[in-house]
Amino acid sequence: MKCNAFLGIWAALVCLTALALSCNRPGETSLEHVSGMVTSLGEQRIGFPEPDVVKEDFTCVLDTTPKYLQGTSGAGSPKPLVSYIGKVNAKDLGDKLEAITVNTGEKRGLVIHYGLEDSGTDELKVRFGLELAKMVPAGDHWMGKYWRTEPVTGGFLEETLNAVDKEEWYEQYGEDYASWIRIRRTNKSPNFSTFVKGQDVEHYTFFYEGAIKEFLAQNSGMDTIQIHAMAEPMLREQLPNATYEETGWRQILCLVGQNSAGQPMLDNEVTNGSPFLNKGLDLGSPCPPLCKGAVHLKQGMAVHPDCP
Numbered sequence: 001m002k003c004n005a006f007l008g009i010w011a012a013l014v015c016l017t018a019l020a021l022s023c024n025r026p027g028e029t030s031l032e033h034v035s036g037m038v039t040s041l042g043e044q045r046i047g048f049p050e051p052d053v054v055k056e057d058f059t060c061v062l063d064t065t066p067k068y069l070q071g072t073s074g075a076g077s078p079k080p081l082v083s084y085i086g087k088v089n090a091k092d093l094g095d096k097l098e099a100i101t102v103n104t105g106e107k108r109g110l111v112i113h114y115g116l117e118d119s120g121t122d123e124l125k126v127r128f129g130l131e132l133a134k135m136v137p138a139g140d141h142w143m144g145k146y147w148r149t150e151p152v153t154g155g156f157l158e159e160t161l162n163a164v165d166k167e168e169w170y171e172q173y174g175e176d177y178a179s180w181i182r183i184r185r186t187n188k189s190p191n192f193s194t195f196v197k198g199q200d201v202e203h204y205t206f207f208y209e210g211a212i213k214e215f216l217a218q219n220s221g222m223d224t225i226q227i228h229a230m231a232e233p234m235l236r237e238q239l240p241n242a243t244y245e246e247t248g249w250r251q252i253l254c255l256v257g258q259n260s261a262g263q264p265m266l267d268n269e270v271t272n273g274s275p276f277l278n279k280g281l282d283l284g285s286p287c288p289p290l291c292k293g294a295v296h297l298k299q300g301m302a303v304h305p306d307c308p
Contacts, residue, residue: 051211053254053280055266061230061254068184068231068249070192071116071124078182078192081116083125086159086227090257093130093161093225094216097208100132100152107135108208111149112227112253112284114201115173116180124180126229127173129166130157135207149205159227174202187233187246204253206284215255218276219265222257226264228280230254255281 070078093110100108115127132155138148156166182192183200206212216222234248257265257278271277 051281051283052275053256053266053282054268056268058228058254058256058266058280061232062228065229065231069229069251070182070184071180072122072182073116073118073124073176073180074122076122079122081125081229082119082123084229086126086128087224087258088130088159088161088227090216090222090225094212096132096155096157096161097212100134100155100208102134105137107147107210109133109135109147109149109205110208110212111151111203111205113169113174113203114177114181114229114251115169116177117173118176118180128159128227129164129169129173129203130159130161131155131166131203132157133205135205178202181251183249183251185247185249187244201250201252201286204251204284204286206255206281211281211284212255215257215276215281218271218274219257219278221259222265223260224258226256226258228254228256250286252282252286253284 065084066080069084070080072078097108097110102108109132111131111133113129113131115129116124117127119125132152134150134152135147136150138146140146154163156164156169158164158169178195178197181195181200183195184190184192230252231249232252233246234250236244236246238244257280259265265278266280267278269278271279
C-alpha cells in the first residue's frame with residue numbers, strides 16, 4: 001500500500017481499468033491491486049510500497065485513515081469509527097488455509113469481506129468476514145496473470161473462525177457497510193460521500209502462498225493476526241504549485257501480527273531473507289469480486305508528503 005503515483009497516460013489507463021473493473025459478483029474473476037511508477041514527493045510516506053510493511057509506514061497510514069473512512073448509521077454527519085480493527089487466531093487461520101485442496105498451478109487465498117456493526121448510538125466498528133478460496137489461473141494480462149477466485153464450500157468464517165452462512169453475514173454486516181460507510185474521495189475536499197455499489201471496494205484478497213504463509217512462518221511468536229481497515233488513494237498527481245491531489249480513496253487492509261502479550265509485532269529493521277519478520281502484510285487485491293481478473297503485483301503506492 002504505499003501509494004504509488006500514476007502519471008500521464010499510464011495513470012489514466014491504470015486508474016480507469018481499476019475503477020471500471022472494480023465490481024464483479026462472488027465467484028467471478030478480479031483485477032488485483034494496481035500500481036506502477038513511483039513519483040517521489042519527499043521522504044514522508046503514506047501507504048506501503050512493498051507487501052512487507054515497516055512500523056513507520058504502518059503508523060502513518062493508520063493515522064491518515066480516519067480522515068478518509070468514516071461512517072454514520074443515522075442522519076448526522078459522518079465521524080470516525082470506534083474500531084478499525086478485527087482479530088483472528090493466527091495458527092487456526094493458517095491451518096484452515098493450508099487444508100484447502102488445490103490442483104497443480106493453483107493457489108490458496110483468503111477473501112476478507114467488509115462489514116460494519118452499530119455498537120450503540122451510531123457508534124460504528126468494522127467487522128470482517130473471512131472466506132477461504134482457491135485462486136485459479138485464468139489467463140494472461142499485460143500486468144501479469146489473471147486469477148479467478150473460487151470460494152471453498154462452507155469456508156465463510158466470522159472472526160472467531162467459526163463457519164457462518166455468507167448471506168446471513170452480509171445481511172447483518174455487509175449491507176450495513178454499504179449503507180453506513182462514508183468515503184472522502186479527494187484530499188482537495190473535506191466532504192464525504194456514500195458507498196457506490198459497483199465502484200467501491202467491498203473486500204480484499206490475499207494469496208496464501210507467497211504472502212500469508214510466509215507472514216506466519218517468519219513470525220513464530222505470533223498469537224493473533226490483527227486485520228486493520230486502512231485507506232489509500234488510487235491516484236496521486238503532483239500539481240504545478242508544488243502541492244498534490246489525491247483521488248479515488250478506498251478501503252484496503254493490512255495484516256499485523258500480535259504476540260501473546262497483546263503487543264503488535266512491528267519494527268523498522270531490515271531483515272534480509274525474512275521480509276515479513278516483525279512486519280505487516282499488505283498488497284492484496286482490492287477488487288474481488290469487483291473486477292474481471294486478479295493480477296497480484298509486487299509494488300504499491302509511493303511516498304506521501306504529509307507523514308513525519
